[in-house]
Amino acid sequence: MKKAIIIGSTSGIGKHLAQVMSKNGVILGLTGRRIELLDNLKNQLPTQAYIRHMDVANTNASIDCLNCLIDEMGGVDLIIVSAGTGYINKNLEWKIEQETIHTNVLGVTAIIDTAMKYFINKKTGHLAVISSVASLRGSGECPAYNASKAYISNYLEGIRCKVKKENLDIAITDIKPGFVDTAMAKGDGLFWVMPLEKVTVQIYKALNNRKDQVYVTKRWGFLGFIIKRIPKFLYYKI
Numbered sequence: 001m002k003k004a005i006i007i008g009s010t011s012g013i014g015k016h017l018a019q020v021m022s023k024n025g026v027i028l029g030l031t032g033r034r035i036e037l038l039d040n041l042k043n044q045l046p047t048q049a050y051i052r053h054m055d056v057a058n059t060n061a062s063i064d065c066l067n068c069l070i071d072e073m074g075g076v077d078l079i080i081v082s083a084g085t086g087y088i089n090k091n092l093e094w095k096i097e098q099e100t101i102h103t104n105v106l107g108v109t110a111i112i113d114t115a116m117k118y119f120i121n122k123k124t125g126h127l128a129v130i131s132s133v134a135s136l137r138g139s140g141e142c143p144a145y146n147a148s149k150a151y152i153s154n155y156l157e158g159i160r161c162k163v164k165k166e167n168l169d170i171a172i173t174d175i176k177p178g179f180v181d182t183a184m185a186k187g188d189g190l191f192w193v194m195p196l197e198k199v200t201v202q203i204y205k206a207l208n209n210r211k212d213q214v215y216v217t218k219r220w221g222f223l224g225f226i227i228k229r230i231p232k233f234l235y236y237k238i
């Protein structure tokens with residue numbers, strides 16, 4: 001039976017993905033800061049689940065925590081990183097930008113590197129990280145969020161280059177959701193907000209196909225194509 005860890009599974013995409021994967025027989029390791037939510041989730045899942053408190057912004061502790069969780073589970077096939085934070089920050093409040101960078105950049109990189117060391121040592125595996133359609137362009141409303149997601153997509157491409165060059169049997173999946181109906185989807189003027197169920201089923205399919213990159217839902221792939229090509233003079237006015 002397959003075993004997977006989901007970093008950031010107390011709510012939203014990570015939680016729903018845990019439910020979909022468990023229904024499909026996957027044994028899970030679940031992490032997040034709100035441990036009581038993980039305890040509730042664990043009790044609802046049909047397969048075995050191991051839970052751990054983890055704050056990815058505390059990088060040294062989260063590296064140790066991930067290694068311990070992998071050991072406790074007797075190894076894993078797949079590590080998914082859903083943990084992330086994002087706020088509208090038009091006034092460029094440093095505290096908000098700092099939290100976003102600590103979590104989405106430093107924290108997620110620490111997890112990616114720890115997961116990769118484990119898979120390289122094992123000579124096989126699958127790493128998947130949730131970036132965002134926001135990675136495609138800068139944002140005046142939440143600059144650190146978009147920049148952090150661009151960093152993650154770029155970092156994953158770098159890791160993928162390494163894996164391909166060294167002929168390693170490790171899949172690297174960059175998952176790019178558009179707006180999804182979770183606590184994180186805040187602000188006015190949101191459109192095409194996709195239901196969690198639809199998003200997580202498409203993510204699960206992409207994981208099974210060990211895709212390099214996937215836009216969820218598919219219509220966001222079409223919009224992503226357009227967003228990348230909007231000329232600057234128009235983009236600055238949106």
Ligand SMILES: NC(=O)c1ccc[n+]([C@@H]2O[C@H](COP(=O)([O-])OP(=O)(O)OC[C@H]3O[C@@H](n4cnc5c(N)ncnc54)[C@H](OP(=O)(O)O)[C@@H]3O)[C@@H](O)[C@H]2O)c1
Pocket residue numbers: 007008009010011012013014031032033034035054055056057082083084085086103107130131132133134176177178179180181182183184185
């Ligand atoms: N919703 C959208 O429209 C959308 C669009 C594109 C991409 N995404 C990305 O999808 C991912 C999941 O977000 P979501 O929409 O499902 O929102 P969510 O419901 O707010 O989930 C965020 C998850 O990240 C965890 N997390 C946040 N900070 C953390 C930290 N410092 N350490 C450990 N875990 C942390 C949270 O757990 P705790 O708070 O319990 O620690 C929670 O489980 C994020 O990376 C987000 O950027 C979301």
